[in-house]
Amino acid sequence: MxxxxxxxxxxxxxxxxxxxxxxxxxxxxxxxxxxxxxxxxxxxxxxxxxxxxxxxxxxxxxxxxxxxxxxxxxFDEEADQEASLLAVVRERPEGQSIPAALREHALTTRLASADGDARFTAFTNLVAGTPALRDYAQNMWLRHTTALAQAIAEESGLAADDPACTVLAHFALEAPRAAYTRDNPRQVVTRAFDLLENGWSTLARSKA
The missing domain is CATH 1.10.10.60 (Homeodomain-like)
Known part of the structure; x- marks a missing residue:
């Protein structure tokens, strides 16, 4: 500046x-x-x-x-990833649940659409097809678990140490790993987040 x-x-x-x-x-x-x-x-x-x-x-x-x-x-843009991830939770549209916001983020940033940018698709294929890169990418993402859990707690009105926030953060970051070797990765991620959404909704109702 x-x-x-x-x-x-x-x-x-x-x-x-x-x-x-x-x-x-x-x-x-x-x-x-x-x-x-x-x-x-x-x-x-x-x-x-x-x-x-x-x-x-x-x-x-x-x-x-x-x-x-x-x-x-x-992975030369790691420093920007956490800020972007937290913004997904904090700046989501009114009425959108946290799991839904995280699912959208996973589908649009961590999984390239087959009809999207060719270079980005090639990049994701490189990562998906290289075990060392898959593991590094996943470990890199899981470093954000604590910060994401804190943002979830703040947005949900839950205690900062509520284990439900950590669990949601962890599995939201972990979910795309299951899609790497599947024929329809978007479907896999969507189903994984459906489970997270159902569990989070049950928790929200119990807290009400």
Whole structure:
């Protein structure tokens, strides 16, 4: 964000930091783009880290500064995911249940539609077809369980330590795993969330 303060000293100080951050972001994006391109061309297991570094014109040391493990190269937007996930619960339309909002999020962001963007579909197929990436993606998502459970509790008027909130958060994040190897993943996710919806509705009625 640019400063509204006038004066040469105030104007000059943020600039170097901004340039450094932009350069770091550009390097990170170049590495991620090179990795995904090679993975889609030849498969995840067939591509080495050194080859990715060469394709991005960086050293392997630089690569690992941005991505500590090979799997992380495929998921370069993790930092934004939790905020987006919590917004699904907190900003859902009036009258929409929390499980329904989370189901919609799972269907539209974690499962690519077959008639959607071809590159995104290729990406999800890469993840679904690579056990190491499936496991990493799932573990990455499950890190958000505590924050999601807290948002659910706040929106539901339940205690922060209510186990029902943690259970709903965990299984909402876990549900898409069951769809990875199925012929109709959207149907699998929908049915999983139907179970969560029924259980949550029963809980809500008991609290009323």
């Amino acid at each position: 640019s400063s509204t303060t006038t004066g040469s000293a105030a104007d000059a100080s943020p600039a170097p930091t901004g340039r450094r951050e932009r350069k770091k972001a550009a390097t990170r994006q170049a590495i991620a783009d090179a990795a995904l391109r090679l993975f889609l061309q030849r498969g995840y297991d067939a591509v080495g880290v050194r080859e990715i570094a060469d394709a991005a014109d960086v050293s392997t040391t630089t690569l690992f500064k941005h991505f500590p493990v090979k799997e992380a190269l495929v």
